[in-house]
Amino acid sequence: MRNILAIIERELRAYFISPVAYVVLTIFVFLSGLFFRSILAQVLQMGLMSQLQAQQLGPRAMDMPGMITRGFLSTMSVILLFVMPMLTMGLFSEEKKRGTIELLLTAPLTDLQVVLGKFFAGVTFFLILLLTTWIPTGFLYLYSSPASGPILTAYLGLLLYGLALIAIGLFISTLTENQIIAAVLSFGTIMVLWLVDVLANNADSTTGKAVLTYLSIISHLDDFMKGVLSTSHIIFYMSLMLVALFLTYRSIDSLRWRG
Amino acid sequence: MITVENLTKRFARKTAIESVSFQVEKGEILGFLGPNGAGKTTTMRIITGFMPASDGTVRVDGFDVFENPIDVRRRIGYLPENPPLYLEMTVVGYLRFVAKIKGVPKEKIDLEIQRVMERASITDVQERIIAKLSKGYKQRVGVAQALIGDPPVLILDEPTIGLDPKQIHEVRELIKDLAGNHTVVLSTHILPEVEQTCNRVVIIDRGKIVAVDTPQNLRFQLQGAERVFMEIQGPAPEITSKLKAMPGVIDVHTVGSNDGRHRFQIEGELKKDIRSDLARAVVQNGWGLYELQSVTMSLEDIFLKLTTAEERE
Numbered sequence: 001m002r003n004i005l006a007i008i009e010r011e012l013r014a015y016f017i018s019p020v021a022y023v024v025l026t027i028f029v030f031l032s033g034l035f036f037r038s039i040l041a042q043v044l045q046m047g048l049m050s051q052l053q054a055q056q057l058g059p060r061a062m063d064m065p066g067m068i069t070r071g072f073l074s075t076m077s078v079i080l081l082f083v084m085p086m087l088t089m090g091l092f093s094e095e096k097k098r099g100t101i102e103l104l105l106t107a108p109l110t111d112l113q114v115v116l117g118k119f120f121a122g123v124t125f126f127l128i129l130l131l132t133t134w135i136p137t138g139f140l141y142l143y144s145s146p147a148s149g150p151i152l153t154a155y156l157g158l159l160l161y162g163l164a165l166i167a168i169g170l171f172i173s174t175l176t177e178n179q180i181i182a183a184v185l186s187f188g189t190i191m192v193l194w195l196v197d198v199l200a201n202n203a204d205s206t207t208g209k210a211v212l213t214y215l216s217i218i219s220h221l222d223d224f225m226k227g228v229l230s231t232s233h234i235i236f237y238m239s240l241m242l243v244a245l246f247l248t249y250r251s252i253d254s255l256r257w258r259g
Numbered sequence: 260m261i262t263v264e265n266l267t268k269r270f271a272r273k274t275a276i277e278s279v280s281f282q283v284e285k286g287e288i289l290g291f292l293g294p295n296g297a298g299k300t301t302t303m304r305i306i307t308g309f310m311p312a313s314d315g316t317v318r319v320d321g322f323d324v325f326e327n328p329i330d331v332r333r334r335i336g337y338l339p340e341n342p343p344l345y346l347e348m349t350v351v352g353y354l355r356f357v358a359k360i361k362g363v364p365k366e367k368i369d370l371e372i373q374r375v376m377e378r379a380s381i382t383d384v385q386e387r388i389i390a391k392l393s394k395g396y397k398q399r400v401g402v403a404q405a406l407i408g409d410p411p412v413l414i415l416d417e418p419t420i421g422l423d424p425k426q427i428h429e430v431r432e433l434i435k436d437l438a439g440n441h442t443v444v445l446s447t448h449i450l451p452e453v454e455q456t457c458n459r460v461v462i463i464d465r466g467k468i469v470a471v472d473t474p475q476n477l478r479f480q481l482q483g484a485e486r487v488f489m490e491i492q493g494p495a496p497e498i499t500s501k502l503k504a505m506p507g508v509i510d511v512h513t514v515g516s517n518d519g520r521h522r523f524q525i526e527g528e529l530k531k532d533i534r535s536d537l538a539r540a541v542v543q544n545g546w547g548l549y550e551l552q553s554v555t556m557s558l559e560d561i562f563l564k565l566t567t568a569e570e571r572e
Contacts, residue, residue: 006359010345017347103343103404106307107360108332256310258270 003109007117008124011091015125024086024125029132031079032072036136039071065146069137070225073154076133077161077221081194084162085186087125088169089179091118092252097177101255111252115170115245122166130158150227157224160237164217165190167244174251193217260285260412260442261306266315268301275301276466278315283459285411288438290457290474291446298466299446300340303414306444307337319412333362336410336441340417342401346390350381350400353389354407361408371407379403379433395426402433413437415445419452431456485527486554487534492520493546499523505540507533520549 015021043064050062095101104114140146169186176182197219200212213219217240220233261283268275276298283289291299304310306317308328317324319331345353351372358368376382379399384392389400398418405413418434419427434443434456447453453460454474462470462477470477491498495513502511502525509526516522527533534551541548 002365003360003362006356010348010356013352014345014347098343098346099339099341100343100345102304102309102337102339103357104360106309106332106335106337106339107357108329108362109360110329 003107003113004117004120007104007114008121011118011121012124014090015087015121020086020090021125024083025129025132028079028083028129029135032076032133033136035075035079036068036072039068039075043067043071063147065140065144066150068140069146069151069154072136073133073151073158074221074225076158077218080129080158080162080165081190082187083129084126084165084190085169085183087122088166088173088186089183090173091122091170092173092248093176093179093182096174096255097179105252105256111249115248115252119166119170119245119248122170123163126162126166130155130162147227150225153224153227153229156229157221157233160224160234160241161217161221164237164240164244167241167248168193171244171248171251174248174255190217260287260320261444262316262318263302263306264316266302266305266317267313268298268305268310269313274466276463279463279466279468280315281461281468281471283442283444285442286439287459288434288443288445288457290453290460291444291463292448292450292453292460293446293463294448297463299448299463300416302463303337303416303444303446304339307335307414308332309337333408334410334412336405336407336413338401338405338413338415338418340420342397343404344389344397344400347388349386349388350376350392350403351385353400354403357404357407363408371409375403375406378406378437380429395422398422398426398430402430406437411441413441413443415443417447418445419447419449427452485531485533487525487527487537488514488550488552488554489523489525489537489541489548490520490550491523491541491546491548493541493544495521498544498546501544502537502540505533505536507531507536520547524554 046067047062047064092101095104105111137151168189169182172186172189173179173182175185193215194217196212197216200209200216200219203209203212214236220236223230223233263282264280266279267277279298279302281289291302293299301310305312306319306324308324308331311325317331320334322330322334324331345356348356354372354375355368358371363371373382376385379402381396381399381403384396389397392400398421402415402418405415415434419430422430431452434445437443438458445452445456457474459471459473460477461468495516498521499511499513502508502523507528509528511526512524514522514524525533525537532553534553538548538551
């Protein structure tokens with residue numbers, strides 16, 4: 001456990017010594033603020049419209065804070081798609097390039113400890129990113145009283161989604177010595193997992209459609225955003241993460257054989 | 260301390276080492292000598308558990324590298340050919356990280372870092388960023404890293420590569436200093452290094468061991484003849500024939516001449532000192548003797564002899 005913590009700590013230091021952490025944080029906070037603002041404006045306009053309609057058709061219930069958080073946190077999943085590869089690109093590729101992988105793999109550590117250390121380093125940084133989204137969400141709490149349930153499930157969904165993305169990126173960074181290649185490949189892979197949803201809509205057979213929809217990394221987020229907790233979605237993200245972590249572990253093993 | 264038996268490593272396209280066997284005793288410095296690409300690094304990587312072997316076994320302090328990798332790694336300090344340094348860290352920060360992953364108890368970490376920094380003479384740069392250090396210092400940080408946790412076995416891959424002569428000297432002294440308490444295996448393709456630092460030499464070429472012995476024995480065994488170099492003033496053909504006729508002399512070659520002085524290389528029978536006889540013969544014949552010197556075969560010659568022998572096969 002101490003070994004894993006040491007790896008996490010070193011990796012976090014490396015994030016914050018290099019410009020990567022600051023660039024990623026800045027862009028993430030800026031973009032999330034920007035999106036929050038535009039979603040807020042949209043929802044306010046919708047509210048105004050429905051008020052006008054209410055004068056003619058009678059009052060209708062409208063969960064404005066809920067609409068805002070749902071819109072905002074769904075958008076976060078898109079931003080994360082771009083940001084995550086930047087967090088994971090160097091995790092193993094840099095070690096390979098610098099030769100420090102030889103230190104890690106000859107230290108009295110198991111390969112699993114190395115993989116988990118790297119994974120949780122990425123996860124820790126991701127949690128910091130998620131924390132920053134509490135700035136806009138916090139304002140909602142300050143000026144309105146949103147229902148906390150859907151917000152919590154939405155965050156749980158984002159968390160699971162993020163863990164899966166990190167595991168995928170981690171695996172890909174074991175495949176190359178080049179950070180840029182790792183980032184582009186991770187981005188491409190996640191993008192494909194995103195776009196199967198679009199393919200699903202064009203699928204002919206219903207089974208094909210069901211399979212493709214199930215595979216889509218984004219379709220599983222919808223229920224979380226609506227405040228619905230469903231085991232099948234949790235299992236989807238968890239298994240995606242575990243498969244990617246297992247592949248990472250095997251990739252390190254094969255790295256040893258190939259030298 | 261280290262037993263290597265029939266070690267073989269095959270890669271997809273080539274066999275890096277084949278049936279390599281040797282032993283290293285406790286407290287010994289073993290030199291691993293061979294041209295680039297001979298399989299030195301591969302052998303070391305297998306011993307340290309970085310890489311599994313295709314065949315054969317390695318035991319370190321009784322533990323099998325494949326079956327008890329963690330026990331073996333705990334006993335080994337390893338300096339790979341490229342020191343595994345995180346360039347953005349300070350020297351102290353880096354060594355602290357290494358101490359943690361090597362499982363040095365928390366309360367002993369600071370003391371241990373101080374100890375290895377003193378050992379590797381890097382205390383003066385402890386707060387510097389590794390990227391800003393000179394190559395010699397980086398190499399020493401690499402050595403310090405290997406010493407953390409005081410492992411009984413040190414595996415050093417080309418520890419003096421890329422250093423200037425003064426730094427090379429320092430690193431060699433450090434290694435000699437470490438022997439006794441540590442068992443050291445070091446690889447090099449620089450011959451004097453082996454002669455100066457190692458108790459025993461394993462010469463490896465194209466993945467196979469061609470010789471294992473002490474540097475002295477290797478030289479003695481392979482020498483085959485005593486050689487004497489002489490510079491004499493006088494008639495060359497007469498000198499050659501007269502010296503050749505002397506008892507104990509096997510052969511005489513002319514290796515050059517200058518201003519009526521001729522240089523000869525004389526091969527004598529093994530373990531027979533013919534130098535005084537040669538000097539007397541020169542004086543008795545009235546020639547002028549300018550130089551007389553016995554020539555010992557350097558490890559370099561032996562190395563070339565061993566590694567080129569195979570080529571002729």
